[in-house]
Amino acid sequence: MSKRIMVVDDSRLVRVQLEDVLAGTEYEIAAYCRSGEDAIARYAEVQPDLVTMDIIMQGMDGLDAAEIILKEHPEARIVMISSLAYGDTFERAKAIGAKGFIDKPFYQEQLVRQFEEALA
Amino acid sequence: MNTAMTQEELERILDQAVQDVTERTAGVRLQQEDMPPGEDLCTVHITFDQGFHTSLTLCADTSLLSRMACNSFHEESISAEDLEEFSKEYFNVLCGRIARAMFQETQVPAHFNPPTFHSGRYEPEGQEVQFVLTYSNGQREGAQLIHHVPCSQEDGAAAGKA
Numbered sequence: 001m002s003k004r005i006m007v008v009d010d011s012r013l014v015r016v017q018l019e020d021v022l023a024g025t026e027y028e029i030a031a032y033c034r035s036g037e038d039a040i041a042r043y044a045e046v047q048p049d050l051v052t053m054d055i056i057m058q059g060m061d062g063l064d065a066a067e068i069i070l071k072e073h074p075e076a077r078i079v080m081i082s083s084l085a086y087g088d089t090f091e092r093a094k095a096i097g098a099k100g101f102i103d104k105p106f107y108q109e110q111l112v113r114q115f116e117e118a119l120a
Numbered sequence: 121m122n123t124a125m126t127q128e129e130l131e132r133i134l135d136q137a138v139q140d141v142t143e144r145t146a147g148v149r150l151q152q153e154d155m156p157p158g159e160d161l162c163t164v165h166i167t168f169d170q171g172f173h174t175s176l177t178l179c180a181d182t183s184l185l186s187r188m189a190c191n192s193f194h195e196e197s198i199s200a201e202d203l204e205e206f207s208k209e210y211f212n213v214l215c216g217r218i219a220r221a222m223f224q225e226t227q228v229p230a231h232f233n234p235p236t237f238h239s240g241r242y243e244p245e246g247q248e249v250q251f252v253l254t255y256s257n258g259q260r261e262g263a264q265l266i267h268h269v270p271c272s273q274e275d276g277a278a279a280g281k282a
Contacts, residue, residue, distance in 0.1 A: 011205060011209040011212075012202070013192055013205065013206055013209045013210075016192065017145075017192070056234055058234070070151055082216065083212055083213045083216020083217065083219075083220075084219065084220075084231070085230035086220045086223050086224075086229070088229050089231075101206055101218075103220070104212075104216060105141060105144045105213055114256075
């Protein structure tokens, strides 16, 4: 059975890239949110197995959105996908409870490995 | 702690990032070549607002950015909105790669705001050009990555901590 992913990113390009990279894997994109606010509003409805969360977005950033989702849904599994995968940003994501951190641009192998670890 | 890089080190980081990110994101190979963009161009720009008070600007032929966007979206043509969205996301990823490499060299985090997109050439106020890397895709389409520093910055260090 496919694992359902909720993608939170304000870029359509990332959605296309994720669709490409996840084709033929056990993961499917169940929902696509273009903002942190949208992700918070839709999490309970979608009930994804995993959330991929961008950090730099218009409006609320991905770290704040992840923190709110994890407060409301402590069982949520969130992997950050960002171009800012280092330093204090990385530390804050870990402190919030993110299950992984993936650099952009990403490879299929790297993505699937992070997803497997997050869902273990 | 060494918080400054030479211009040569920074140019190497920028060049590696441009070549790798462009090929992986858009399937286009860019090589350094003296082929500046023509008159129909677009600009994307970011400012490093923490750690490094510098900025980066990419001026590219509109046709080159459109080609890259079409490759990425798997479409034969794209709208102006898609061109802007692609350009900003591509530059966001490129600058993230650059910031990560700068962090590895200096241990100074380099944060930046979302890129801004401009039709035509854009030059940031209060900054001056330190160096320019010029690229071509081999099909008479070009791009320039321009590193700006504050006008008052003295020569000697390419980027320094606040």
